[in-house]
Amino acid sequence: MNFKKTKRYLFIAVLFLSIFVITSCKPRVYKKAGLLKSIPLHIIIVSRSEPKWDTIFKYVDSQTSLLDHRNILSPLNKLNSTGRAVMPDEIIRIIREALKIAGESGGAFDPTIFPLTKLWDFDHGGKLPEKKGIERAKKLVNYKLLKISDNNTVVLPKGMGLDLGGIAKGAIVDGIADYLNKLGYSQFLIEAGGDILMQGLKLNAKWKIGIKHPRKDNEYVTVVSLGRKDKDKNSAAEARASRISIVTSGDYERYFEKDGVRYNHIINPATGYPAHGAVSVTVISDSCIRADALSTAAFVLGYKKGLEFLKKQAGTSGLIIREENGKLQAEEINNFPAVLDELDL
Ligand code: AMP
Ligand code: MG
Secondary structure, three states: OOHHHHHHHHHHHHHHHHHHHHHHOOOEEEEEEEEEOOEEEEEEEEEOOOOOHHHHHHHHHHHHHHHOOOOOOOHHHHHHHHOEEEOOHHHHHHHHHHHHHHHHOOOOOOOOOHHHHHHHOHHHOOOOOOHHHHHHHHOOOOHHHOEEOOOOEEEOOOOOOOOOOOOHHHHHHHHHHHHHHHOOOOOEEEEEOOEEEEEOOEOOEOEEEEEEOOOOOOOEEEEEEEOOOOOOOOOHHHHHHOEEEEEEEEOOOOEEEEOOEEEEOOEOOOOOOEOOOOOEEEEEEOOHHHHHHHHHHHHHHOHHHHHHHHHOOOOOEEEEEEEEOOEEEEEEEOOOOOOHHHOOO
């Protein structure tokens, strides 16, 4: 082989190698499914290499255990069984956010709903409690009686308890997003049982999010396109600003039927019975914790009051669906990105 030929072969080899290196380093979409306790969790990350899934899911497990009042090692469990517990800062932050939404919703959202949710027992499929029991438990639900002292000690009167089920999923999803940022990922989607957070775009396009049909399994009333491009990938503040969260609370998530009546897992603290003014509430907001709490709150408030409540929430839009005589009807607030006439109700 002469020198000229060798040089040409070498040149072609280097060219192919460079093309291979460039294409293999191109960002790709990676997906992984897992569990948030018993709730399905999906994480999609745009990355140049396989994400560090083990590290990510270990973090998810630690947060889920911390925030689960059923976990006997969690401070929430201690609070519910003894009336007093010292909480880590992250739980205090969530409790404070829950108390804020409780105040704004006039107590429709109430994190001290525990005595009632324990009675309805939706963790084990749900059961219709006796009226007397409901009346007794109702008196033990009042977020105004929860006290937080300077050293993070939370105190509740005897018989009361905390159930952060209406806000914890959103808080955990926000926490996962912060953790993914720490690991250096800036474009991703996290979905945990109806709570979704997106940061940045899916490669170069918006994310497509289906809003579940409340009465037809595996069907959507609409699909919305969401996503915000981050202006500067290296700035943590910019990355956070490119987040959008969308959360749905629905009466189809957990319910049982008795004598033709549907009893769902979201309880109206005023009556002690499941809220029935809406069948599905979807909220879009800048954080998942907020979208989560607001959707549960609006669900309890029902169609009209829920819409009025969401209207007052800055940076938030919503879609509420109700059922009247077997027919579904929808209303949106603050420019929710769906055309009402085009919904598949
Ligand atoms: P979500 O699916 O986010 O709407 O939350 C439903 C969960 O919130 C229930 O499973 C309970 O753990 C909790 N919950 C039920 N009723 C209320 C209420 N009125 N206020 C706050 N949390 C509630
Ligand atoms: Mg919620």
